[in-house]
Amino acid sequence: MTSGETQTVNDYQQRKWQHIRKLLERSGPFCHPDFEPSPEILDFVMSCCKVLIVGAGGLGCELLKDLALMGFKTIHVIDMDTIELSNLNRQFLFRKTDIGLSKAKCAVEFVNKRIPGCKAVAHHCTIQDMDEGFYRQFHIVVCGLDSIVARRWLNGMLMSLLQYNDDRSLDQSSVIPLVDGGTEGFKGNARLILPGMSACIECTLDLYPPQKTFPLCTIANTPRLPEHCVEYVKVIQWAKENPWGASTPLDGDDPQHVAWVLEKAQERAIKHGITNVTYRLTQGVLKNIIPAVASTNAAIAAACATEVFKLATSCCTNINNYMVLNMSEGVYSYTFNAERRPDCVACSNTTRVLELESDATLQTIYDKLCEDQAFLMKSPGITTVINGRNKTLYMSSVKSIEERTRDNLKKKITELGLYNGAEILVADITTPNTITIKLKFDENIDVDMTR
Amino acid sequence: MIKLFSLKQQKKDEEGTARAGGSQKKASAAQLRITKDLNELNLPKTCSTEFPDPDDLLNFKLIICPDEGFYRGGRFVFSFKVGPNYPHEPPKVKCETAVYHPNIDLDGNVCLNILREDWKPVLTVNSIVYGLQYLFLEPNPEDPLNKEAADELQSNRRLFEQHVQRAMRGGYVGSSYFERCLK
Numbered sequence: 170m171t172s173g174e175t176q177t178v179n180d181y182q183q184r185k186w187q188h189i190r191k192l193l194e195r196s197g198p199f200c201h202p203d204f205e206p207s208p209e210i211l212d213f214v215m216s217c218c219k220v221l222i223v224g225a226g227g228l229g230c231e232l233l234k235d236l237a238l239m240g241f242k243t244i245h246v247i248d249m250d251t252i253e254l255s256n257l258n259r260q261f262l263f264r265k266t267d268i269g270l271s272k273a274k275c276a277v278e279f280v281n282k283r284i285p286g287c288k289a290v291a292h293h294c295t296i297q298d299m300d301e302g303f304y305r306q307f308h309i310v311v312c313g314l315d316s317i318v319a320r321r322w323l324n325g326m327l328m329s330l331l332q333y334n335d336d337r338s339l340d341q342s343s344v345i346p347l348v349d350g351g352t353e354g355f356k357g358n359a360r361l362i363l364p365g366m367s368a369c370i371e372c373t374l375d376l377y378p379p380q381k382t383f384p385l386c387t388i389a390n391t392p393r394l395p396e397h398c399v400e401y402v403k404v405i406q407w408a409k410e411n412p413w414g415a416s417t418p419l420d421g422d423d424p425q426h427v428a429w430v431l432e433k434a435q436e437r438a439i440k441h442g443i444t445n446v447t448y449r450l451t452q453g454v455l456k457n458i459i460p461a462v463a464s465t466n467a468a469i470a471a472a473c474a475t476e477v478f479k480l481a482t483s484c485c486t487n488i489n490n491y492m493v494l495n496m497s498e499g500v501y502s503y504t505f506n507a508e509r510r511p512d513c514v515a516c517s518n519t520t521r522v523l524e525l526e527s528d529a530t531l532q533t534i535y536d537k538l539c540e541d542q543a544f545l546m547k548s549p550g551i552t553t554v555i556n557g558r559n560k561t562l563y564m565s566s567v568k569s570i571e572e573r574t575r576d577n578l579k580k581k582i583t584e585l586g587l588y589n590g591a592e593i594l595v596a597d598i599t600t601p602n603t604i605t606i607k608l609k610f611d612e613n614i615d616v617d618m619t620r
Numbered sequence: 621m622i623k624l625f626s627l628k629q630q631k632k633d634e635e636g637t638a639r640a641g642g643s644q645k646k647a648s649a650a651q652l653r654i655t656k657d658l659n660e661l662n663l664p665k666t667c668s669t670e671f672p673d674p675d676d677l678l679n680f681k682l683i684i685c686p687d688e689g690f691y692r693g694g695r696f697v698f699s700f701k702v703g704p705n706y707p708h709e710p711p712k713v714k715c716e717t718a719v720y721h722p723n724i725d726l727d728g729n730v731c732l733n734i735l736r737e738d739w740k741p742v743l744t745v746n747s748i749v750y751g752l753q754y755l756f757l758e759p760n761p762e763d764p765l766n767k768e769a770a771d772e773l774q775s776n777r778r779l780f781e782q783h784v785q786r787a788m789r790g791g792y793v794g795s796s797y798f799e800r801c802l803k
């Protein structure tokens with residue numbers, strides 16, 4: 170390489186990040202008051218900061234491209250899906266030859282090739298396949314999912330990583346911010362969740378529109394819309410006729426199933442003088458398909474990527490904390506402060522500690538929960554998770570469960586599978602939600618007792 | 621604003637360095653919520669629950685034995701299936717006892733607004749229990765699922781009552797057979 174060429178490469182490297190450098194290496198009127206401009210911030214973004222993108226679909230492709238072009242280099246992408254023909258119009262990192270391949274892998278390969286220095290890593294699996302150790306390694310998680318169940322799981326995972334100090338205050342170094350984007354047609358939202366500090370997914374569960382359903386009696390007796398006919402076949406006729414046997418549930422991805430539903434729905438439509446029951450509509454109702462609009466994805470992903478950048482650099486104050494975008498008539502947007510629910514099952518559930526001897530019985534735990542000044546419960550229901558399975562230890566208020574768990578009270582807690590550090594879940598009328606209590610065996614007492 | 625990254629300039633742990641001894645799997649939000657719902661279940665005296673597996677709080681049965689109205693003396697079993705998206709989505713509830721009822725069809729589908737279109741996450745299992753109990757006290761012919769029964773309730777209450785009785789004792793109403801369900 171001649172010195173002239175080297176010069177050109179260096180110039181290019183310099184110029185490539187100059188817009189980012191302008192934001193990070195000098196102050197400005199919109200900067201956060203505590204922001205200290207420095208070249209080290211870009212170094213942190215490029216060499217240290219680890220970001221996880223959940224979902225490599227419409228939002229995920231945009232997020233990966235945006236973040237990689239902003240200078241983030243260590244980006245992990247997780248998605249269990251494979252590429253389908255209908256994805257190609259907006260999931261622009263994929264080509265026709267990629268159909269059937271892993272979304273995460275193809276997206277990562279494309280971006281690593283296109284953006285030199287980017288070291289994105291793909292995980293072709295479900296989010297539930299990964300454990301705490303995996304999630305704990307990231308500085309920021311950003312997600313573009315279309316599933317509320319998956320969002321809630323991820324939210325619960327990040328909450329479970331929180332650590333609390335002895336005075337029950339939050340250890341901020343255990344907080345992994347979650348930036349969450351969602352779109353539906355021309356509408357979308359971007360929000361920032363600081364686990365344990367700001368409203369989480371469970372706090373705002375009411376904000377998610379319920380799945381569109383029709384009254385059962387309407388679809389059964391007075392259908393008026395083509396959707397009513399499909400819904401009828403889906404809810405009532407499938408279970409009655411079980412065309413593939415009782416053990417085969419209706420699968421909206423199986424073309425034979427869709428064809429069967431379509432045929433039955435059309436028969437029903439003719440009977441009630443309804444028109445326009447099509448294959449597309451049938452599939453839409455069965456799979457609850459939300460139309461995807463490329464420009465909505467682009468706008469929401471851009472907002473999310475900007476929040477990730479602000480988190481990583483502190484160069485500007487983050488949104489507080491929920492941005493709504495509606496482009497169905499003109500363009501309308503506003504940001505509001507979604508508030509934490511003091512009784513949120515996920516983020517107000519700070520683990521508490523119960524000390525006891527290692528040979529204590531479940532009755533001891535029950536009595537402590539009722540009598541200990543820290544709890545003073547009325548009729549606690551106690552459950553736990555052992556080897557990934559839920560176990561009901563005792564529940565006095567539900568008669569049928571009480572009868573079958575009564576014997577547990579006499580058992581030693583170690584016989585029930587509990588151990589030092591194990592967590593029990595306790596529901597009681599005196600607490601707004603189920604709380605987690607960690608058992609702490611007092612070893613000294615243990616020694617004294619055995620002697 | 622909290623400057624998270626002033627706390628985190630250090631490199632994060634490498635992948636796979638979970639704390640020693642592994643960690644206990646966490647209960648899902650749906651699980652936490654149903655535990656709370658059930659612990660606070662305040663059943664009317666006509667209702668009871670059965671748990672085929674007491675460790676599985678997501679699948680259980682509700683038994684309603686009305687002590688007044690058309691269905692007095694009957695015993696009706698409902699199955700509850702609580703999904704992973706509870707309480708965003710309502711539990712799936714089916715009636716396992718064949719019943720001649722305007723709002724319950726012969727396959728056990730139940731037309732109760734809070735089980736579908738009017739469900740909200742603030743509602744609980746208790747709300748559904750009361751909703752179901754009410755269906756037996758006040759069958760609603762305006763929202764029919766069994767059209768025959770609904771029409772009959774509106775046009776001939778006596779005949780409707782006789783048919784309900786016949787069905788509960790075990791026998792045919794029209795061409796449908798009903799298994800005996802008197803207590």
Ligand SMILES: [Zn+2]
Pocket residue numbers: 368369370371372373509510513514515516517
């Ligand atoms: Zn919360």
